[in-house]
Structure formats: structure tokens, C-alpha cells
Amino acid sequence: MDECTLPPVVVNNLIEQLLDNQISMDGLGLLRDCIDEYSLATIIQRIYDLNEEQVLRVAALDKVMGWVDSVKNNGRNKRFLKKISGNFCDGNNKVILAEGDSWFNYPVVLSDVIDWIGMEDNMAVYSLASGGDWLLNMLTARKYVEELSVLHPDVFLISGGGNDLVGRNRIAAIVNPLGKSEEFHRSDFARALMKKVNESPIVPIDRDKFIDGARYLSKDFFALLMFFHLQYYFLMNGILCGGKRDPEKSKFKGIKVITQGYDYALPSHKLGWGFNPLRAFKPIIRKYLGHGSWLKTPLQLRGINDKKTQENIIYAMIYLFNEMMIYTGDIFCRIPGLEASVFHIDSRGSVGRDGWTDELHPLPEHFRNTARAFIDCINGIPSRHGQVYVVNPKNP
Amino acid sequence: MQRERWLFWNELLRLNLILALLAGLLDVTENFILLYDLRHVNDPGLYYTSYYVSLFKWILSGWIVLIWGVSVTRSGLGSKRAYAVSRA
Numbered sequence: 001m002d003e004c005t006l007p008p009v010v011v012n013n014l015i016e017q018l019l020d021n022q023i024s025m026d027g028l029g030l031l032r033d034c035i036d037e038y039s040l041a042t043i044i045q046r047i048y049d050l051n052e053e054q055v056l057r058v059a060a061l062d063k064v065m066g067w068v069d070s071v072k073n074n075g076r077n078k079r080f081l082k083k084i085s086g087n088f089c090d091g092n093n094k095v096i097l098a099e100g101d102s103w104f105n106y107p108v109v110l111s112d113v114i115d116w117i118g119m120e121d122n123m124a125v126y127s128l129a130s131g132g133d134w135l136l137n138m139l140t141a142r143k144y145v146e147e148l149s150v151l152h153p154d155v156f157l158i159s160g161g162g163n164d165l166v167g168r169n170r171i172a173a174i175v176n177p178l179g180k181s182e183e184f185h186r187s188d189f190a191r192a193l194m195k196k197v198n199e200s201p202i203v204p205i206d207r208d209k210f211i212d213g214a215r216y217l218s219k220d221f222f223a224l225l226m227f228f229h230l231q232y233y234f235l236m237n238g239i240l241c242g243g244k245r246d247p248e249k250s251k252f253k254g255i256k257v258i259t260q261g262y263d264y265a266l267p268s269h270k271l272g273w274g275f276n277p278l279r280a281f282k283p284i285i286r287k288y289l290g291h292g293s294w295l296k297t298p299l300q301l302r303g304i305n306d307k308k309t310q311e312n313i314i315y316a317m318i319y320l321f322n323e324m325m326i327y328t329g330d331i332f333c334r335i336p337g338l339e340a341s342v343f344h345i346d347s348r349g350s351v352g353r354d355g356w357t358d359e360l361h362p363l364p365e366h367f368r369n370t371a372r373a374f375i376d377c378i379n380g381i382p383s384r385h386g387q388v389y390v391v392n393p394k395n396p
Numbered sequence: 397m398q399r400e401r402w403l404f405w406n407e408l409l410r411l412n413l414i415l416a417l418l419a420g421l422l423d424v425t426e427n428f429i430l431l432y433d434l435r436h437v438n439d440p441g442l443y444y445t446s447y448y449v450s451l452f453k454w455i456l457s458g459w460i461v462l463i464w465g466v467s468v469t470r471s472g473l474g475s476k477r478a479y480a481v482s483r484a
Contacts, residue, residue, distance in 0.1 A: 075398070109413065111406055115398040151408070278407040280414050365403055 001314045004034035013336045015039060018226050023217035026182040028226060033245065035230050037139075043227050044136055048173075048221055062132065068107040069130040076118060076127045083124040093122045094378055096150055100159030102131030102361060103260065103370075107289075109281055111261070111364040112334060113159070116371030125377065126151055134167060135160030135231055147250060147275050148239065154240045155256045155378050156239060161228050161264055161321065162360065172298035174221040175313060184214040187222040189229070193323040202326070202385045207317065213316030216304065221317065225324055232259065232328045240332055240341055247337045258377055259329065260370065261322035262347040265360050266353065267295035267310040282357055291358035322348055326388055333387055343387050350391035369393060399471045412460045419460065422453035452470060 004011075014031040017023035023031070031039075045051060078281060089095060098104050098114050113258040118125040128143050138144065138160050148156065165171065176183075184190050197205055236257055242249030269292040271283040285291065289378045299310045323342070329342035347370050355366045362370070373389040397409040429446040436442035 072398075079399075109410065111398055111410075116401075119399060119401045145432060196479070278411055281410055368403065370415075 006030060006034050008176060010257045011039065012221045015043055015046075018043065019219075019223050021183050021187050023188065023226070025192055026227075027294055028189055032230060032233050035234055037234075040139070040227070040231060040234060043223075044232070047223050047227060048170075053055075065107070065132045066130065069105050069132075072105055072107065073127045073129070076114070077126065079118065080124050081128045088124060092379075093124070094155055095151060095153045096123055096125045096155045096157060096378065097144065097147050097153040098125055098127045098129050098157040098159075099138055100129040100157065101163050101368070102134050103159045103162070103262065104129035104157070105131050106361060106367075109285060110361065110367065112361075112367050113371045113374065114157075116368045116372055117157075117378075120375055123221045124369045125157075125373070129159070130381065132163055132167070133160070134164045135228065136164055139231055139235060141324070145238070152252065153255065155258060155259075156252075157258050157374065158232075158235065159260050161231075164228070165317065165321075166294040166298075166360065169293075169298040174218050174224060175216050175297065175299065175302055175304065177216070177219040177302040177304055179309070181213045181217055181219075182217055182223050183217055183219045186219075187225075189226050190222055190320060190325075193320060193327055196327070197323060201323070202388050203346055203390060206315070208317045210319055212309065213312035214312070216309065216313045218314060225320055228321070229324050229328050232325065233331065236328065236332055236342060240338055241335075247335055255341070256343065256378070257329075257332075257341060258345060258374060259325050260347065260374075261290040262318055262360075263347040263351040263362065263366075264315045265295060265348065266320050266356060267299055267307070267314060268359055269296050278303070279363075286358050289358065295359045312327065318348065320347055329387055343377045343383075343389060345370060345377065345389050345391065346385075347373075347391045350393040352393065366393070397467075401465045402470075405463070405467055408463050412463055415456050416460055419453050419456040422449050422456070425454060426450050428432075 008016075011034045014027050014034075017027055018031065048054075065319075084095065096117065098117075100114075102112070104112060104114045114125055114127050114129060117123055118127075127145060128147060130139075138158075144156070144158075156290075160210055205320065206382075217240050237245060239252055239255060239257060240250050241247050242251060247253075271286045272279070272374060273283050295314060296310065299305075299313065304310055304313070325344050327347075329344050331339045332342045350369055351366045352364045355363050361367075370391050373391045377383070377389045397413075400406040400409055409425075426446045426449045429444050429449060433443055448450060
């Protein structure tokens with residue numbers, strides 16, 4: 001892979017094109033080779049119309065949330081240390097480092113993906129995940145870098161981007177309420193992702209839902225999508241290629257990087273009352289932990305009140321987000337020596353309409369289904385879709 | 397709960413979080429009843445029994461401890477077995 005040879009003015013021009021959703025695939029490829037922390041910071045400030053200090057403040061974890069997350073992580077990491085004592089690191093046992101958001105660390109009440117993975121006898125998980133965390137924070141704080149160097153894990157799990165997309169009413173800023181957006185058709189990147197879907201979809205697509213949803217996506221969404229792509233590329237390049245786009249420069253040879261891309265969340269204000277006592281926590285969580293504020297309220301703020309339209313918008317976003325993750329991983333898997341390095345867990349369609357605790361988080365059994373796909377991937381059980389492990393919604 | 401693999405038991409433990417809150421509220425209620433009775437100790441007509449509140453509280457507490465105890469025992473046995481296998 002080539003080092004960046006572009007002068008700064010050209011890089012800035014490419015960034016402008018990205019922000020305007022006008023960048024070509026070739027241009028995006030050139031920008032990828034030149035991306036660094038400074039460029040990423042510039043892009044996100046422009047997308048969010050904030051300066052760097054403001055962006056980091058917006059992305060920062062709430063203190064209470066941070067404390068609750070750290071309590072759960074402390075417990076997990078104590079168990080990790082206990083597990084790896086003795087001969088754990090031999091044989092088929094896996095040392096895993098996890099960094100992510102609330103799919104990897106849901107405060108107290110739910111058993112999230114990392115909880116289920118951590119229950120496996122042959123897996124010891126060290127968790128840095130924090131519910132509510134932004135991918136931007138994870139990459140800026142670089143806690144994962146330190147722990148990678150200390151633990152030299154077999155596997156690195158990353159779940160991020162969801163809060164960057166929906167935190168602080170951001171969804172309201174990246175939709176076009178008129179439903180006449182042509183930005184999808186202007187986006188070379190999005191069209192390239194969907195061309196691959198048309199040729200061989202890994203997960204079935206409901207075209208009517210997608211097309212309807214895409215009509216409401218503004219250029220800021222596509223800029224954000226490409227920004228996520230650059231962030232994940234930057235992260236993977238750092239881990240797999242030492243930041244030098246050369247696998248020989250990696251300090252973590254043989255490491256597996258596994259990503260995940262969420263499922264089609266359902267905007268809702270409903271509290272989910274019912275008669276099942278085992279679901280008694282659902283209305284309590286929905287009432288007090290932000291349900292409705294991530295998706296439904298911001299969409300309504302922009303005048304998008306039709307329930308089906310709201311769902312279609314999220315459908316299109318999540319579909320593209322997952323395809324972006326798969327595309328990003330593919331770039332590395334094509335590098336000789338990195339063929340089995342990056343995998344993606346595809347939860348699209350696995351949770352269903354009744355499988356959500358709240359707008360963004362599945363019920364524990366669906367977290368478990370996603371975890372099972374992770375577990376299969378970590379254990380090296382081959383997938384029918386190469387680097388992509390599709391979550392089976394009907395795991396017993 | 398975060399170490400319980402059996403989904404049904406995992407969900408029971410989750411339900412127990414709410415039942416524990418309920419038991420706590422019942423305990424507070426019981427205390428208020430007892431305080432009221434102590435304050436009106438010279439007036440038998442103003443006595444209210446805390447028996448049923450207390451009974452329900454202890455049934456819930458017993459249930460919670462039972463479910464938790466079974467889960468911890470099963471997890472502990474499972475860990476010992478896994479540890480023994482990994483050392484073998």
C-alpha cells in the first residue's frame with residue numbers, strides 16, 4: 001500500500017468533496033491513504049458544525065453513565081484476570097479485548113454481547129466498552145491502543161458509530177424532511193456499496209423500504225458514513241498494519257478484528273407494557289433510560305411523523321452502515337497476509353419487531369444471538385459468507 | 397446475571413432486580429407501619445398489623461435468594477469444571 005504523497009491542499013480539497021458528498025471512489029481511496037487524526041478531527045468538526053472542543057464535549061460520556069459503565073467493566077476485568085491465571089493462554093483459549101458502546105456494555109440490567117461472550121469457558125474478555133460512547137471518543141482516547149500493547153489479545157472486538165449517529169439528537173441533523181433527497185444517487189460510495197448488494201446480497205434487502213428511507217438521507221449522512229469508513233480504516237490500519245499500510249509493520253500479527261453493525265432499530269415512544277413478568281423491566285427501562293429520545297423525537301423534530309417513514313429511514317441507515325463495515329473490512333482482507341484478519345457480525349434482520357428492549361438495544365436473547373455469531377467467528381467456525389457472520393435469529 | 401448462561405434463569409435474575417426493589421419498598425412500608433404502631437402504642441384501636449407486608453417481603457426475599465443461590469452454585473460448579481479442564 002502506498003504512503004500518502006498528496007500535498008495538503010489536495011487532501012483538503014478531497015475533504016471538501018467528502019463533506020459535500022461529491023467525492024469519487026478514487027478520491028476516497030486517495031483520502032484513505034492520507035487520513036490521520038488531524039484530518040479526521042477536521043471532518044467531524046465540519047459535519048457537526050462545531051469546533052474540536054465542542055465536539056469532544058458533545059461526545060463525552062455523561063459522568064453517571066461513565067461511573068456505571070466502569071463498575072460493570074471492573075467486575076468483568078477482575079473475572080478476566082482470574083480466568084487468565086494459570087495456563088489459560090495455551091491451546092484454544094482466546095484472550096479478547098473489547099471496545100465499544102452499549103451493545104458491548106449495557107448498564108446493569110441487560111446481559112449484553114460481551115456478557116454472553118465472557119461466559120464462554122475458552123474466552124477471557126477484557127472490556128473497555130462504555131454505553132453511550134462515541135466511536136470518535138474511542139479513537140481519540142486510544143485506550144484500546146494501550147491495552148492492545150499490554151494484552152496482545154488474539155481478538156479485538158469493536159462496536160462503535162451508533163451513538164455518533166443518534167446521540168444528542170444528531171439524527172435530526174442528517175435527515176432531509178422533504179423526502180426528496182437525491183444524495184444517495186450523488187454518492188459514489190453509497191452506490192458502490194449497493195452495487196455489490198445488487199450483485200450478491202449477504203442479507204436480503206427490502207428495496208421499497210430502502211428506497212423510501214434513502215430519500216430522507218441528507219448529504220451530512222453520507223459524509224458521516226464515509227467518515228465512519230475512514231475512522232474504521234484508520235483503526236484497522238493502525239492495528240493490522242502498524243499505521244503504515246504494511247502488515248509487516250503490525251505489532252499484533254495474527255490478531256483478528258471483529259466489527260458489528262447493529263440491527264434495524266425501531267423509532268418508538270411506546271413503553272412496551274405487557275403481561276410477561278420476565279419482561280417487567282422493559283417499561284421501566286423505556287421510561288427512564290432515554291427510549292424515544294434517540295430516534296423518534298429527533299425525527300419528529302424535523303417533521304417526519306409517519307411511523308413507516310421513520311422506520312424506513314433507520315432501515316436505510318443501518319443497511320448502509322453494515323455494508324460500509326463489510327466494505328472496509330474487505331479492503332484489509334485483500335492484503336496478502338491479512339486474509340483472515342477482519343470479520344463483521346451482521347445482525348440485520350435478526351432482532352425483529354418484538355425483540356427490542358428499547359429503541360436501540362435488543363432483548364438479552366437477541367444480544368445472545370449476536371454473541372453466538374461472535375463466538376463462532378472467534379472460534380474459527382467458517383461462515384457461509386466469508387468474512388461476514390450473519391446472526392441467526394432462531395438460536396435455541 | 398452476567399454469568400448465567402441459561403437464558404430462562406438469566407431472565408429470572410433480571411426479574412429479581414425488580415422484585416428486590418419491591419421487597420425494599422415493602423420493607424420501608426413495614427417500617428412506617430411499625431413506627432406508627434409504636435407511636436400509638438397506648439391506643440389499641442390504632443394498631444395496624446405489618447404481618448402481611450412483612451410476609452410478602454420475606455417471600456420475595458426468599459425467592460430472590462433462592463434463584464440467586466442456584467445460579468451462583470451452578471456457575472461455581474461450571475467454573476470449577478472449566479478450570480479443571482483448562483489445567484488438565
